[in-house]
Amino acid sequence: MKISNFFIACFFGLLITGCQKNIGDEEKTGTVKITIRNTVKGNPMVLNTGNYTNSFGEQYNITKFKYYLSNVSVTPTPVNTFNGRYYLIDQSNPASLSFSFDAPENVYYSLTFLLGVDSARNVSGAQTGALDPLNDMFWTWNSGYIMAKMEGNSPQSPVINNKVEYHIGGFSGANSVLKNYGIAITNPTGIDVREGKISEIFIDADFDTWWQGVFNLKIAVNPVVTTPGTLAKSISDNYVRMFTITDIINY
């Protein structure tokens, strides 16, 4: 009889711990919401009809603008700990411009993320979700993700239909275009993550940064870059300055 009681007690003990979350041990979490606004020289990007001019006087429009943000974190979480958060930002899909994740309660003073898809995911076979090849961001002939993509037209482009196409990728070696971002928060209240609350971080991503900075990207000279290599690397060195935090609201 005593033995049976013992068994039952054990079972119930196990069941209760297995079933319930250990509330006492668990950290409280709040929501971090990232809201992105793609811009050109500070103005909201308008696909197709927006007419833009780069720093070399070349006119262009933008028909596609997509890029991956991964491992999005509020630090002190180290930037190189991949947390499986992959987001495909697509200017043609408003729902993609905002996303949320949970973070432990704390006041954070830095936002970190990778522009692109970490190299491991580039060599690990078929993926799904944001990384599904259906999203038209995976090279089929030279395996790897297109980390950032811009397509458009320009009268200065000498190629067919005056196309401008920049498919920026390459995940290994000297020509890797992967860029880690760590943006310091200067706002004294920081990213104040509290249970039941939302900390919303507003980010501007300015496409104009692609044209210059480290490398002068001229449409007349390089209207199309669709392979990994030194050109893609140079463009990524330009767009490393693409993101700016414009506001943080804790509510």
Place this chain on the structure above:
Amino acid sequence: MKTRVIVFFYFAILLAATVISACKKNDAPQDETPYNPTYISLHIPAGWPTPPTDIFAGNRPTEEGFQLGKKLFYDGRLSKDGNFPCASCHQQFAAFATFDHDFSHGFNNAFTTRNAPGLFNLAWMTKFHHDGGINHIEVQPLAPLTAQNEMAETIENVLNKLKADTAYPKLFRYAFGSSEINSQRMLKALAQYMGTIVSSNSKYDKVQRGETAFTATELRGYNFFKAKCETCHKEPLFTDNSFRNTGLSVNPFLNDYGRMLITSNKNDSLKFKVPSLRNAALTFPYTHDGRIYSLGGVIDHYRSGIITTQPTLDPLLVNRIAITNAEKTDLLQFLNTLTDTTMTRNARFAQ
């Protein structure tokens, strides 16, 4: 006393089962039959190396997944007009190469631009295509599926066709636990089929296992092979999976510079993956663009055809390879012992 203990014990287990099932999320309608796949494993023949990477990491093969992959492999609906299943270019009787074709045929009377390789022992391969541009077996099918001169279809259309089919949702459920059809599952199923095709029962293999013996000619050919060919065509896979320039001229229609297209490194110019010599008698014509129609022709290339002025020519070939006519005959006899009809006639791999 003892009985009561046992009764309580069973009671406790029953309760546990009830509570655990109550604990589970119940957010999707249950399929009629429980997910209970039969796991299968890659056959690694005795004496073979362990595959350099586990192509089935994250994709443990099951009989159901294999069967789904096989159905997909033979299904023309994966192509735009229904005429070009994977199997149209990868024919089992030709060791899954295209029999007697330098280039294969694709959508709208198009030619491919390279010779279709045989598909076997892929689990030992880390890079796919003649230029090694594909880094995982799961993403390989994306290339022919979407190439305009091959299957010419979009992944989205393929998935829509599979979803509209009466059989596929059920087969996806058997293989993956739910009837959801997505690109990842389709590609993983194809990998389970292609990746478990192993060719290891040629006469050569039987000789290695002591089940039979080479003829005197075959043995002379084998010894010559070991002396002159083995470095690149390494046993037991008969390839070292490296990329090498064997001194072929550049085809002016294709201007195919091979590995350099992938690495952008001029040192990789004109380098192509060393093909396995297994089933070589069935996979003619040879080289990346199928320009040599016979094995004898390939041997002739190595003894007299190599263009020795190409800067990236493999160092092993700068003096070509000295091969007498008698040695050529022996070598051909040996190469014929690499044909594995157990694999090419295996009903398990057939439609």
